[in-house]
Amino acid sequence: DAKTTQPPSMDCAEGRAANLPCNHxxxxxxxxxxxxxxxxxxxxxxxxxxxxxxETNEMASLIITEDRxxxxxxxxxxxxxxxxxYYCIVKDGNAGNMLTFGGGTRLMVKP
Amino acid sequence: ETxxxxxxxxxxxTRGQQVTLRCSSQSGHxxxxxxxxxxxxxxxxxxxxxxxxxxxxxxxxxRFSGLQFPNYSSELNVNALELDDSALYLCAxxxxxxxxxxxxxxxxxxxxxx
Numbered sequence: 549d550a551k552t553t554q555p556p557s558m559d560c561a562e563g564r565a566a567n568l569p570c571n572h573x574x575x576x577x578x579x580x581x582x583x584x585x586x587x588x589x590x591x592x593x594x595x596x597x598x599x600x601x602x603e604t605n606e607m608a609s610l611i612i613t614e615d616r617x618x619x620x621x622x623x624x625x626x627x628x629x630x631x632x633x634y635y636c637i638v639k640d641g642n643a644g645n646m647l648t649f650g651g652g653t654r655l656m657v658k659p
Numbered sequence: 660e661t662x663x664x665x666x667x668x669x670x671x672x673t674r675g676q677q678v679t680l681r682c683s684s685q686s687g688h689x690x691x692x693x694x695x696x697x698x699x700x701x702x703x704x705x706x707x708x709x710x711x712x713x714x715x716x717x718x719x720x721x722r723f724s725g726l727q728f729p730n731y732s733s734e735l736n737v738n739a740l741e742l743d744d745s746a747l748y749l750c751a752x753x754x755x756x757x758x759x760x761x762x763x764x765x766x767x768x769x770x771x772x773x
Contacts, residue, residue: 580759591663591749591764592702635701644715645692645753645762649701 551575551638557654560630566623568653570636573617580641581612583621585632586652592635595621599641626657663752663765671771672740680735680768682750690714690755691733692762693725696747708733737770745772 553571560566572581583595596603596610598619603610609622623630635652664683672678684691690709694702704717708727722738731752737744747769751762 589766591751591766593764594761597759597761633701641759645690645707645751645760646704646715646717647692647694647702647751647762648704649694652701 551579551648552636552650554634554636554650554653556651557656559656559658560623560626562628562657562659563625566626566630566655566657568621568623568634568636568655569618570621571618572636572638575616575638576640578641579638581610581616581619582637582639582647583608583610584635584637584647584649585630586635587629587632592649595634626655628657628659631655631657663750663763665748665750665765665768667768668766669769669771671773673773674740674742676740677736677738678740678770680737680748680750680770682733682735682752682765684731684733684750684752685763688752688754688763689731690753691727691731692751692753693733693735694749694751695719695744696749696767697743698746702749705735740772742772745770 582597584592586592598610612619633652692707693705696702706716711727724736726734747767749767751764753760753762
């Protein structure tokens with residue numbers, strides 16, 4: 549079972565920041581938070597991951613609370629092409645490659 | 660650098676038949692994982708292969724089996740197909756077995772079982 553809870557859907561205006569929340573209250577010390585997204589009819593795409601510090605790359609920023617029980621993925625300037633299902637995944641950094649996907653958040657970016 | 664490719668893109672089978680799906684890993688990757696994604700749900704892990712051996716399996720029956728070849732390409736075989744096997748089958752490759760590596764997914768094979 550997925551260890552994360554996400555809202556099933558969210559809307560965002562084009563050009564605005566999209567903030568996608570994720571609850572992972574049972575996360576353990578060696579588990580990382582990963583984000584993937586799946587655009588319609590494509591395979592999932594890696595976005596970012598982090599342990600406890602905030603992370604930023606060319607796609608997004610990841611903000612993890614100090615107690616690590618929740619996180620927020622931020623797309624700073626959402627475009628129509630960011631419309632997708634976003635999955636928040638908790639994974640042991642020392643374990644294999646298995647990813648446990650939950651239901652994700654369906655983000656709709658509107659003009 | 661070529662990405663992960665899968666074939667065929669779509670497939671229709673009937674109950675009881677057998678199917679083989681194929682995946683070519685991204686260049687330099689030695690680990691491949693397979694996932695099943697039913698309509699409207701997140702992908703579910705089937706198994707992964709590392710250096711031609713199964714290394715980790717999800718909650719799927721033995722009629723789901725796989726192979727990884729020396730060039731790191733892979734096959735997923737499903738015997739005695741059931742209606743519930745209708746799904747998008749995804750493969751993902753990475754360059755090592757464990758750790759913090761990201762996985763690269765292919766576009767998937769859409770299997771319909773009638």
